[in-house]
Amino acid sequence: MAPDRPEQRLLHEAFLWNVERDGSAEALRVGGESISYGRLHERALRLAGGLLFHGPGTAGEPLRVGVLGARSEDAYAGLLAALYTGAAVVPLNPAFPPERLRHMIGAASLDGLIVDDKGMSLLPELADALDGVPVVHRPTVPALDEPLPSFPGDIAYILFTSGSSGRPKGVPVRHSNVVAYLRQIRARYGFTCDDVFSQTFDLTFDLAMFDIFAGWGAGGTVVSVPPHVYVSLPDFVARHGITVWFSTPNMISLVRRGRGLERGSMPGLRWSLFCGEALLVQDAARWQEAAPNSRLENLYGPTELTISCSVHRFDPERSARLAVNDIVPIGAVHPRLPYLLLGAEQDGDGTGELCVTGEQMFSGYLDRADDAGRFLDHEGRRWYRTGDLVRRVDGGELAYLGRADHQVKIGGFRVELAEVESGLRRLPGVRDAAAVAVDGRLVAFLVGDERPVPVLMKELGSFFPRYLIPRHYEYLDDLPLNANRKTDRPELTARARALLSS
Incomplete structure (x- = not known):
């Protein structure tokens, strides 16, 4: 009999609960291979054993473990392995230029690195940045018996976003931040173990954390979607029984060019979610026609606010009426996240820069120099300045106008x-x-x-x-x-x- 599910405190706890619930259930489908919860767990324990055998880092300090992999079984297991050792995960994309990878490795001060076969092939180019950093590929040492303890205030993962200086900025996200987000997601969507989730994002993109940990948290299956299938996406969705689709809006135009958005072509989807860029009304309408049984939502949020912080349920008539510049509104900010519109009083039409605080907000960048200008101190609280201009529209929702730094003088x-x-x-x-x-x-x-x-x-x-x-x-x-x-x-x-x- 499966144990009662405890309240989640750490990012990986829901995965562990589903290992206990049914280790034979399918956790992951990648490259045509089906991988169970139990198998992925055992692989993660072995990788974690390799990390600890080769050097756990400085005593008394949290580990930071890079995962250099390209949506392979080892890359997914590597995310879990790092968490199992109490480390902060630092996903690294093998497709990135070596110069960028070297900067990320140095900025994160890695204590260890897990690589898959693709990542292994890049090690000669990264040798200078990895001097003294243990690398784990296929460890033969004993596996870790069970995950080591972590705490909600520990960093769960570190992601890098583009910086105006030309170098990426490290964003550390704590277990408490992402668990608060997942609590919001569970309440809204009611995902179950019968759901099959698309996984379209590279692991360095924070939206990948939604697919992986919302999917595993529900006991569902996560299916890695290779780029070449967009030309015939309905066939892929039907073949894999995908019920939850999540991607950037740009994917809609790729599917449309492959004639994949015929009316009713994806009837098995029950949720269609988009995030990461502005969603156009006409694109949303075309997707909704292709997936008539799904509820389509536009999610919004920067990495610094943990994956997404607002949502709008698409309706062809209402969304078009509220849209500004043909962009679907970003909707209502999550209930537990206070927000304000900086400059709205001066503008006069309810337009301002969106600033948010609350349980999903990160505490600051890896390099504290990057904090300059990104936070607002107001009424005794610290708020994150998103840099996005929004406007209040009917129903208390927000319409997206664009980046504040995309305003130019002509x-x-x-x-x-x-x-x-x-x-x-x-x-x-x-x-x-x-x-x-x-x-x-x-x-x-x-x-x-x-x-x-x-x-x-x-x-x-x-x-x-x-x-x-x-x-x-x-x-x-x-x-x-x-x-x-x-x-x-x-x-x-x-x-x-x-x-x-x-």
Whole structure:
């Protein structure tokens, strides 16, 4: 008989409970292989034994263990293994350039590194950064008997986000932060052991923690989704019995180009969740038609607020009415997270920078110098400044307007790039669009049927003032995406500079 489920205090405790409940149940499906809870647990214990055998770090200090792997069994087991030793997990993506990996390894001060076969092949290029760091690949030493104790205030994982200085910023997230988030998720979605979760995100992206630990916390199955299946996604979803889909909105356009969004093509989905970028109303509507039995939600939140902090339930009519620049609202902030809109009083229309505090907020960056300008002290509390501009809309929800740092000055006028992109997407034949500003000039990147620039500018002029109309255009097969499947704006900015200098 399975034990009574205790209150979760640590990130990995729900996984352990499901090992006890039914170790033969399927925890993971990756590369066509089915991996049970029991097998993954045993693999994690063996990797944890290897970590401790080769050196547990400085006595009295928490370990920080990197996992250099690419969605393999060893990479998933590595996440658990690090947690089993009481360490903070530091996921590392083998697809990242060696220079970036070296910086992440140094910034995290790793005490150990778990690698899969792909990660193992990169070790020669990382040798200087790993000097003195024990590396565990296929340990032959005894497995750890059982997970070592951890505490809610300990760091569960460290993720790196892009920094304005050009170097990644380390974000340490505590067990208490992520357990508070998972408590909110369980209450909202009611996931069960019958659910099958998509896993579209690389392990360095915090949204992957939703798939993995919400899935394992419910006793469900997590299915790693390889990129090549997007051209025939309905077949993949049906074959694997996926019931919970979670991805960035950019995936919708990839599926659409593969003619995968035919009406009713994914009837088995019961939840369709999107996060990480602005979700367009027309994309959400197309997905909803393809997955008519699912409830579609738009999640929002930076890594610093632990995965997501607000949510909007999509409704074709209401969401379109509340949308700003054709972007689905980000909805209501979670009940246990106080928020304020900085500058809303001065703006006058309920628009301001979203600031949030509460149990999901991290305590500060690994490098405390990165804290500068990211926090607000107000009414005796510390608030995280998201850098996102939002507006209050009917029903107490929030509409997303864009990044505060995506506001630019063009000819003395304040321009929101999201508004420019919304107008570009209205043009006939345009399937997707992005805009950047370089030296006070707007550059538009379009995906779709190529048409003459004067025609585009004339059509934009029918609803835009002159200062909102880009003078420079480039057609692309697809908008470039970064490792987290978000639009790669630094890449577009570099292309824009090259275009303007040619």
